[in-house]
Amino acid sequence: MLRAALANLNHRKARLALSSLAICLGVAFVAGTLVLGASMNQAFFSSFAAGAKNVSAAVSPPSPGKARPGSSGDPSVPASVLAEVRSVPGVAAAAGRLVGQAPLIGSNGKVISNGEQPGIGINIPNDGALRGFAIASGHLPDGAGQVAVDKATAADEHFRLGQAVRVVDHSGVVRAFVLTGTIDLGVNREFGNSTVTAFQTATGFSVTGRPGYDMVVARAAPGVSQGTLVARIRNLPGMGGYQVRTGGQLATAEANDAVHFTQQFTTAILVFALIALVVACIVIYNTFTILIAQRGRELALLRCVGASRRQVFGGMLIESAVVGLVASAAGVLAGLGLGWALQRLFAAFGADVPSGPLALTPATVAVSMAVGVLVTVAASLLPARSATRVAPVAALGGQVDAQVKAKVGWLRLAVAIVFAAAGTVLTFAGMRDVTGNSGFVEIAGGGCVCFVAVLALGPVIAPPVITFFGWLPGRLAGATARLATANARRNPHRVAATTAALMIGITLMTLFTVVVSSAQASSDTAIAQHYPVDYLVQAGRGGQTVPPPVVRALQASRALGIVAPQYEQRATANGAGVRVGAIGRGALGFSVKPTIVSGTLAAVGPGTAGVDSSKLTALGTRQGGTVAVATPGGGSRALRVVAVYNSAGVTMPDVLISVGDYLRYFRPAGADDVLINAAPGVPPATSRAAVDAATGSDPLLVVFTQADYKANLAGRVNQVLALFGTLLGLAVLIALFGISNTLTLSVIERTRESALLRALGLTRGQLRRMLLTEALLMALLAVALGIGLGAVFGWAIVHAFINSAGGEGVVSIPYAQIALYVVIGVCAALAAAVFPARRAARTSVVAAMAEA
Amino acid sequence: MQPSVEAEDLVKVYGAGDTAVYALDGVTAAFGSGQFTAIMGPSGSGKSTLMHCLAGLDTPTSGEVRIGDTGLSGLSDRALTLLRRRRVGFVFQSFNLLPTLTAGQNIRLPLDLAGRKPDPRWENEVVTRLNLTDRLDHRPAELSGGQQQRVACARALMTRPDVIFADEPTGNLDSASGAEVLSFLRSSVRELRQTVIMVTHDPVAAGYADRVLFLADGRVHGELHDPTPRSVLDYLKLAGV
Numbered sequence A: 001m002l003r004a005a006l007a008n009l010n011h012r013k014a015r016l017a018l019s020s021l022a023i024c025l026g027v028a029f030v031a032g033t034l035v036l037g038a039s040m041n042q043a044f045f046s047s048f049a050a051g052a053k054n055v056s057a058a059v060s061p062p063s064p065g066k067a068r069p070g071s072s073g074d075p076s077v078p079a080s081v082l083a084e085v086r087s088v089p090g091v092a093a094a095a096g097r098l099v100g101q102a103p104l105i106g107s108n109g110k111v112i113s114n115g116e117q118p119g120i121g122i123n124i125p126n127d128g129a130l131r132g133f134a135i136a137s138g139h140l141p142d143g144a145g146q147v148a149v150d151k152a153t154a155a156d157e158h159f160r161l162g163q164a165v166r167v168v169d170h171s172g173v174v175r176a177f178v179l180t181g182t183i184d185l186g187v188n189r190e191f192g193n194s195t196v197t198a199f200q201t202a203t204g205f206s207v208t209g210r211p212g213y214d215m216v217v218a219r220a221a222p223g224v225s226q227g228t229l230v231a232r233i234r235n236l237p238g239m240g241g242y243q244v245r246t247g248g249q250l251a252t253a254e255a256n257d258a259v260h261f262t263q264q265f266t267t268a269i270l271v272f273a274l275i276a277l278v279v280a281c282i283v284i285y286n287t288f289t290i291l292i293a294q295r296g297r298e299l300a301l302l303r304c305v306g307a308s309r310r311q312v313f314g315g316m317l318i319e320s321a322v323v324g325l326v327a328s329a330a331g332v333l334a335g336l337g338l339g340w341a342l343q344r345l346f347a348a349f350g351a352d353v354p355s356g357p358l359a360l361t362p363a364t365v366a367v368s369m370a371v372g373v374l375v376t377v378a379a380s381l382l383p384a385r386s387a388t389r390v391a392p393v394a395a396l397g398g399q400v401d402a403q404v405k406a407k408v409g410w411l412r413l414a415v416a417i418v419f420a421a422a423g424t425v426l427t428f429a430g431m432r433d434v435t436g437n438s439g440f441v442e443i444a445g446g447g448c449v450c451f452v453a454v455l456a457l458g459p460v461i462a463p464p465v466i467t468f469f470g471w472l473p474g475r476l477a478g479a480t481a482r483l484a485t486a487n488a489r490r491n492p493h494r495v496a497a498t499t500a501a502l503m504i505g506i507t508l509m510t511l512f513t514v515v516v517s518s519a520q521a522s523s524d525t526a527i528a529q530h531y532p533v534d535y536l537v538q539a540g541r542g543g544q545t546v547p548p549p550v551v552r553a554l555q556a557s558r559a560l561g562i563v564a565p566q567y568e569q570r571a572t573a574n575g576a577g578v579r580v581g582a583i584g585r586g587a588l589g590f591s592v593k594p595t596i597v598s599g600t601l602a603a604v605g606p607g608t609a610g611v612d613s614s615k616l617t618a619l620g621t622r623q624g625g626t627v628a629v630a631t632p633g634g635g636s637r638a639l640r641v642v643a644v645y646n647s648a649g650v651t652m653p654d655v656l657i658s659v660g661d662y663l664r665y666f667r668p669a670g671a672d673d674v675l676i677n678a679a680p681g682v683p684p685a686t687s688r689a690a691v692d693a694a695t696g697s698d699p700l701l702v703v704f705t706q707a708d709y710k711a712n713l714a715g716r717v718n719q720v721l722a723l724f725g726t727l728l729g730l731a732v733l734i735a736l737f738g739i740s741n742t743l744t745l746s747v748i749e750r751t752r753e754s755a756l757l758r759a760l761g762l763t764r765g766q767l768r769r770m771l772l773t774e775a776l777l778m779a780l781l782a783v784a785l786g787i788g789l790g791a792v793f794g795w796a797i798v799h800a801f802i803n804s805a806g807g808e809g810v811v812s813i814p815y816a817q818i819a820l821y822v823v824i825g826v827c828a829a830l831a832a833a834v835f836p837a838r839r840a841a842r843t844s845v846v847a848a849m850a851e852a
Numbered sequence B: 001m002q003p004s005v006e007a008e009d010l011v012k013v014y015g016a017g018d019t020a021v022y023a024l025d026g027v028t029a030a031f032g033s034g035q036f037t038a039i040m041g042p043s044g045s046g047k048s049t050l051m052h053c054l055a056g057l058d059t060p061t062s063g064e065v066r067i068g069d070t071g072l073s074g075l076s077d078r079a080l081t082l083l084r085r086r087r088v089g090f091v092f093q094s095f096n097l098l099p100t101l102t103a104g105q106n107i108r109l110p111l112d113l114a115g116r117k118p119d120p121r122w123e124n125e126v127v128t129r130l131n132l133t134d135r136l137d138h139r140p141a142e143l144s145g146g147q148q149q150r151v152a153c154a155r156a157l158m159t160r161p162d163v164i165f166a167d168e169p170t171g172n173l174d175s176a177s178g179a180e181v182l183s184f185l186r187s188s189v190r191e192l193r194q195t196v197i198m199v200t201h202d203p204v205a206a207g208y209a210d211r212v213l214f215l216a217d218g219r220v221h222g223e224l225h226d227p228t229p230r231s232v233l234d235y236l237k238l239a240g241v
């Protein structure tokens, strides 16, 4: 009796520890994800509070140019407005902000072009409080010949303070400046990945060639409200056309812009928080369901000795609430640590995520605590209710452990089938739907609905799947594996709930991998199919061109095969605004391959033109008709339409004319870019050397290669994969903890059975192997269902992409990566079984038999 | 008669110092091959402890146990496990069968664990003797208490062990089912030359045995040969235990 009591106490301690740990980890996961999300949001907003920091009023041009900061057509705010604003009573200080193009030449002597964005130049407002950036090192320029560079670029290019750096000014002249310091722009999305150079205001104007400021900002004197100041500025004469906003409005507007840029990331974080929530709920709920099932006898005994159902219930409520509360509080603290670790991790992956102080918002605490406590209480009370409903004496006598078959209710079955059908229909509808994003929303919805169906069907699916996977081990390892198979399928509800969490993780990982790898494969084939150029030469500054001598030098090289300059500009044709362009001979139908609707592109020559099929209506023409192109000289040239093409997936002008006609009509300074293919049989190194030789003298020219482009893309894809993989990996980790927890509880529950097996001649090693096999089978169940679901819905999403891209793209299933997930899932499940297996093997046979 | 199981000066102490409990306090006994021995004694007299030590489930504090010509002291856990698997059969009072296995699978379990194939003729003989032929595909939950104990007996016999240990095998049964199990144990001794050692506190059950060994306070108190329920009761009354 003493032995039994002691052993029971021991088990209760173990159970309490396991359940607390389950709650703690689940809550930590939720809290960690929320903390991370909130921290990033806060960092974004505070960075824009920095952009609009100290600003009481801001004056912008009538319609602020959104497309490209500083492009020549942008309206601006003249310096006279700045002077007027300064004179307004209540203005403590005012400053003009300038943003324009200023391509920076890197250490390799070429313009630094990050994703084709030319470098940006800004001025340094003389009022320190009204600057939108911080000094990272050195000091700001105090002379015309000085410059400061953003710290990321300075680090990438290994610039040292005091050295000369070169910038291309608006007239294409290369000018040298002394680098005096680096600046920190935070996560200012306005400049994207571009290099940023900061000059004294006068120098800034002369480099960028901007006619005026992009914004004039003012700081109010103490006691003057933002509203008052804005009203006074609006009343200035001649302010009619300008947009005048308060600092608060500016901050909100800019933050909204930023959130738009980072919308995907914030959404992703939210989705992960949701996943965390679901996984945590499953783990906590499952643990408690098992615990209460095991305590069924104890509850029945209480009822036998006279406790009313309400008393038993109340006791459970208080107990679970206390455990839930304490463990959840610990979980929130652990979540704070987790959020911190995630932030470090993202930084390590080089993800462009703002890092600021960790944000533990009341909402995070409330949600996390609520999840922990509510799920714990619900998970305790539901089974307790059914336990107390049984007549006390019956519950006492029953063997807790004998359940072998699951009773799957008809209701559950019916709901599952309806859900599965609805999910499938929704998914198929989503694949067909090509209007905007709604297709993806439908597929995501369909996926969730199908997932619920699979969860509901889990107890039905689990036993046959486990039998299937258990067949081979049973053949190889004999009795232990057969016992493990029988154990794994003995309680289908439990095994289904236990593996659900892992299944979620594996499903999402697979889905994500399929989508990303298909996107990569699609863009690879798209690049190869429609744009099979080896090199692309471009001017590193918007509005600049590739000079004709460079084009001629490229064409003269024997190492290069097709060298096709491309020209394009906006013009009026048949009264409609279109893009008129020309593509050098050889490239058409080879490097640039649109789908031909009628006629032939080879026929495009002097006096003839090709037209994009989507513009036929706007131009009011057809094959064999004419287009009249207005030329800058004032005349108009009528061209006969000899080809109609579909430019889906290809970069083509709306109206294609011959190079000769283009040069005569528009007289461009040079080509917009040049498409180059190496001559047949020439090794890449030789052709690259030829391209470099022809372009080398001009620092403004940038050479892109397909290899660079692919590597860049692959790099970005891998970074994204690593990021999402980490978050999903966490979900998998929690799920594995759930498996470990269930196994440990099962081991406790089956103590008597293990003792019997040991008495009958099961060695410790066999007992351990039996539990490892059981974990293996559970993992295989989760991995098989997860990979199946993930692959199917990944495929559906890719098809939706393909459909919305007009049939462009391929589905790629990354088998190696998926095989890796199987291996990871299996190894992790084995690791999860180590602790319970050791615990089971350690127990002495006699002590275990003394329990009942 | 050649002894199948021997115990020599077995001592088993639980705890230490003032709170030490001598569950066995110098037990020396021999159990003949092909003999049916019952062990009796009041609750707490050390019956279960003795059985566990004899069967290699527990290790005594001192003293030696031999099964056949194998001494158990110094054997590793693994060696003890293999010995139990091959040479010892068990029938416990309750929780004898694995709920996930059918009766037939439970019967073959020790052979399965050893990776051996059952001898079909022997299996058939055992199953027929225990009248289980049409119950082999049932799970324990679908069997009565008596049927469950008969399955346990069949399992114990399957490996033709050197000795079968039975710990209160009829403790949870009605008298009719109990009588069935006891007759089977006796017939397996008489007809199949099995050795059976049974712990019981029931004089009627002890009456099936060839010999009764009485324990009190962890010591051998005495023994009876060819007992009847009557003679056992008389002994217990006389001994005042």
Ligand SMILES: Nc1ncnc2c1ncn2[C@@H]1O[C@H](COP(=O)(O)OP(=O)(O)O)[C@@H](O)[C@H]1O
Pocket: A003, B014, B015, B021, B022, B023, B041, B042, B043, B044, B045, B046, B047, B048, B049, B050
């Ligand atoms: N694990 C243990 N720890 C402490 N005392 C024990 C333990 N196992 C048995 N005992 C004690 O040893 C004595 C003999 O027990 P047991 O062999 O179970 O008696 P029986 O089976 O004859 O009723 C009892 O006093 C019991 O309390």
Ligand SMILES: [Mg+2]
Pocket: B047, B048, B049
């Ligand atoms: Mg006992």
